[in-house]
Structures are given as C-alpha cells and as structure tokens.
Amino acid sequence: MRGRHALIDLEPLRASRPFRRLWAGQVLSTFGGQLAFVAVMFQVWDQTSSAAWTGAVGLSQALPLIVLGLFAGAAVDRVERRRFYLLTISGQVVVSALMASQLVIGSVPVGVLLGLVAAQAAFGAAGGPVARTVLPQLLPRELLAGGIALNRIAFQGAMLIGPALGGLIVNAWGVGVCYLIDCLSFLAALYGVLGLPKMRVEAVGRPGLGGIRDGLAFVVSTPVIRGALITDLAAMVLSMPISLFPVINAERFGNDPRTLGLFLTAIAVGGVTASILSGMFTRLPRPGVVMLVGSMGWGIALALFAFSPTPWVALAFLALAGAADTVSVVSRSTIVQLHTPNELLGRVSAAEQIVGQAGPDLGNLRGGLVAQVTSPFIALTSGAVLCIAAVAAVAVTTPGLRTPTTLVPNDRR
Structure with a gap:
C-alpha cells in the first residue's frame, strides 16, 4: 500500500470526467507544441544561418507573455472562464493552421514566421492564467496537488520525447508536418475545453490597470x-x-x-x-x-x-x-x-x-x-x-x- 501511495495520484482522473478530458487534450497539445518548437528553430536556422535570428524566437515568445500576461489575468477574473478558454485555444488552432499551410504554399519569410510565433505566444499568454484557474473548479481540494502533478508529467513527458521525435519528423518529411501535427493536437485541446462546465466569477474585480x-x-x-x-x-x-x-x-x-x-x-x-x-x-x-x-x-x-x-x-x-x-x-x-x-x-x-x-x-x-x-x-x-x-x-x-x-x-x- 505504501509503495502504491508513492506513485503519482491518479484519483483526479477518476474523480472528474471534465478534468480527465481536459488533461488528455493538454497531453496531446503539449506534445504537438514541442514538435512545432523544433520545427521553428530548424526553419529559422535553415533560412538565416544566424544565432541572432534563432535567439529572436525566444524573444517572440517572451514579449507577448510579459506584455499581455497580467492583462489576460485581469480579464480571466471578469469573464466566464470556459468561453475565454475556448477563445484562446481557437486562436491557437488558427495560428497553427496558418503555420501548417506551408505544406501547400511553401516556406514563409522568417519575419512572417516569427510573427506567427508571437501570435501563438499571445494566445498562450492569455490562455495560461485561465488554464490555471480551471483545476479548483473541477477537483476537490485534497486532489488539487495530484491534478497539478498530472499536468506536470504531461509537460515533462513532452519535453522528454517531443524534441527528438520532432527532429526525426523534420528530417523525414519537413517542418510542415510538425506544424500540421501541432494543429491537430490543438483540436484535441479544444475538445477537452468543450467538456468543461461554465465557470462564472461571482465577485468581479476592477477593470484594466486597477x-x-x-x-x-x-x-x-x-x-x-x-x-x-x-x-x-x-x-x-x-x-x-x-x-x-x-x-x-x-x-x-x-x-x-x-x-x-x-x-x-x-x-x-x-x-x-x-x-x-x-x-x-x-x-x-x-x-x-x-x-x-x-x-x-x-x-x-x-x-x-x-x-x-x-x-x-x-x-x-x-x-x-x-x-x-x-x-x-x-x-x-x-x-x-x-x-x-x-x-x-x-x-x-x-x-x-x-x-x-x-x-x-x-x-x-x-x-x-x-x-x-x-x-x-x-x-x-x-x-x-x-x-x-x-x-x-x-x-x-x-x-x-x-x-x-x-x-x-x-x-x-
């Protein structure tokens, strides 16, 4: 019994069907995101052969988070959270579809690619706070830590497998296939969010900077x-x-x-x-x-x-x-x-x-x-x-x- 208690707590998956559905979608979307990251880094380097441009990928991801993060958090506390979550995931689906369109139209200029990366990061910056507010609505308090650990293993598992597999896919079929898989993985995340109940905030805070x-x-x-x-x-x-x-x-x-x-x-x-x-x-x-x-x-x-x-x-x-x-x-x-x-x-x-x-x-x-x-x-x-x-x-x-x-x-x- 003690040995079993040492393992990750799977009770959150059994206790809440909406959490189980959301978690499965997050597992797939996190994995797809790792494939897309490898593809972006390879494509930028392939087009520029410049470490400065590959460094700009990180900047494209970080700036939307820093600029929009707190404003997104304030918005999450004022609106119905399921609808807000659906909006952010839908935006990510659209952006990843635009990146995957390179399978048809060919490679886009590096500036356009970084713009798409920044747009994806902007939706991610908005979706991050609302994703963190969902767990207390779905799980009893005694299962919250277990739910967070399950989310963490999804992230770490994607980090462990995704980059290596992304390199193999890019080598075999090109960056467009990675972007297409990423787009399909966001559809899985969207399916998970559609299974959430409505989550209204009773006490509405001040808008904007206040x-x-x-x-x-x-x-x-x-x-x-x-x-x-x-x-x-x-x-x-x-x-x-x-x-x-x-x-x-x-x-x-x-x-x-x-x-x-x-x-x-x-x-x-x-x-x-x-x-x-x-x-x-x-x-x-x-x-x-x-x-x-x-x-x-x-x-x-x-x-x-x-x-x-x-x-x-x-x-x-x-x-x-x-x-x-x-x-x-x-x-x-x-x-x-x-x-x-x-x-x-x-x-x-x-x-x-x-x-x-x-x-x-x-x-x-x-x-x-x-x-x-x-x-x-x-x-x-x-x-x-x-x-x-x-x-x-x-x-x-x-x-x-x-x-x-x-x-x-x-x-x-």
Whole structure:
C-alpha cells in the first residue's frame, strides 16, 4: 500500500470526467507544441544561418507573455472562464493552421514566421492564467496537488520525447508536418475545453490597470504566495544552467554533441521520475516545506554538477536537479491554488506564469553574462550558492510556508 501511495495520484482522473478530458487534450497539445518548437528553430536556422535570428524566437515568445500576461489575468477574473478558454485555444488552432499551410504554399519569410510565433505566444499568454484557474473548479481540494502533478508529467513527458521525435519528423518529411501535427493536437485541446462546465466569477474585480494592481497587491500582502513566487524566481534567475551547457561541455567533456544533448534529456528524465513518484509529496500537508526542500535541492544538485568529474556523474546530478525542480513547481502551484480566492485566481495565476516562464530566460541571461566576465565554473557555482542562500532566507522570513496549509474559501462553481 505504501509503495502504491508513492506513485503519482491518479484519483483526479477518476474523480472528474471534465478534468480527465481536459488533461488528455493538454497531453496531446503539449506534445504537438514541442514538435512545432523544433520545427521553428530548424526553419529559422535553415533560412538565416544566424544565432541572432534563432535567439529572436525566444524573444517572440517572451514579449507577448510579459506584455499581455497580467492583462489576460485581469480579464480571466471578469469573464466566464470556459468561453475565454475556448477563445484562446481557437486562436491557437488558427495560428497553427496558418503555420501548417506551408505544406501547400511553401516556406514563409522568417519575419512572417516569427510573427506567427508571437501570435501563438499571445494566445498562450492569455490562455495560461485561465488554464490555471480551471483545476479548483473541477477537483476537490485534497486532489488539487495530484491534478497539478498530472499536468506536470504531461509537460515533462513532452519535453522528454517531443524534441527528438520532432527532429526525426523534420528530417523525414519537413517542418510542415510538425506544424500540421501541432494543429491537430490543438483540436484535441479544444475538445477537452468543450467538456468543461461554465465557470462564472461571482465577485468581479476592477477593470484594466486597477484590477491588475489589486492582484499584485494580494500577491505582495499574502506571505505564503509572495514567498512561493520569490523562491521560484530566485532559484531560476540565480541558478538556471542551460545557457552554460555548451561551454561546460566543451571545457570539461570534450565538446561531444551527444553529451550536450543528454544534459537536457537528463533534466527531463529527473522531472518525469519525480512526477511518477509524486504521491510521495503531493499527499503531504505542508506543500510550503516541500517547495522549499525542492528549491534547495535544485541548488545543491547544480553545485554538485559543477564539480562532476565525468559525464555520467554530471548527468546524474542534472537528473536530480530536474526531479527537485518538479517537486518545487508542483508544490508552488498547489500553494497558489489553495491560498488564492477564486475571484483573484486569474491575476495571481498570471503572475505565477510570468515568474515560471520569464525567470528561466533571465537566469540563462545571468549565467551567460557572468560566465563571460569570469568563468562558466564560477557562474554555475555562484548561482547555486546564491540560490541556496535565497531559499534559506525565504524559509526563515516566511513562517507560513513551514506550517500546514490553511485553505481559503474558494468553492467550486
């Protein structure tokens, strides 16, 4: 029985048919998104042979999130959420269909492609907050952590398999087939959203900037949510290692491209493993403590990675880091869901989305700049030490994260 409880909690899939249908659609759409990302990167490089242009892909994805994220969160708290969700998914279907049309019309200029990537990211920035508000409407509170873990394993599984398969598809049939699969996967997501009940928000907040300020004020004035977001932001900004992988591989492991590819795979393997065994922590009554331990483990694993004498030892520590990251992310999202009133959940979820997606980008920038001025080893170890120190500071100054979760009124509607 204990061994069974260590595995990922599948009860959310049994308890809620709408969640089961939505989750299946998200699994397929996340996988399709990974194929499309590989295709975009290949197409941009194939047309430009420029690292600056491939870097512009990340910028095209990040800007809509930063510019629109908080406004989308405010809108989610003012409208019927199922209808808003349908609008965002429908927009993604249209954009992915336009990208897939290259099967017929041929490759579009790189500027047009990046415009389509930005449009897709804009719909994703709007859909992210509403996707996070759905779970409390579909699942009992005691199953929320299990539902979040199921969503996480869908993401990690797509990260593990999608890029490699995307490369094979591009090589065999071209980028257009990846875009077509992505479009079909969004149809699966649309099917999942169509199965949701209507979800109205009883208390309507202020429109526009006033509503955004209300949401940010709640984040700042609620210690457990503020501490959770600061913990994640500190861990990602201070110690994100991915931008350092190429130079570390070149300096320490003979610049073998196979080792470089395995670095990212190792993180995904650790994340999938932690998701499969998430029953060990999602059933615990102190998600704040679990989050702090996970974030601390992320920093410790990266510090050990910096001192790894062989590639296999390095991969083991990266897998450990990936597992710790999944523990932290699932617990952070659980804290946000359980401590945020329903009428504020869209705005708070938007803030969480920006922290979770923009933080790693800033962390990779920090690592690259520090490595340029000092060395990759110093960039990696200093980031790991700063991460550990920052998490410890949050743990000391936020006692609410160390106590059992106190639930706020957030009845399912």
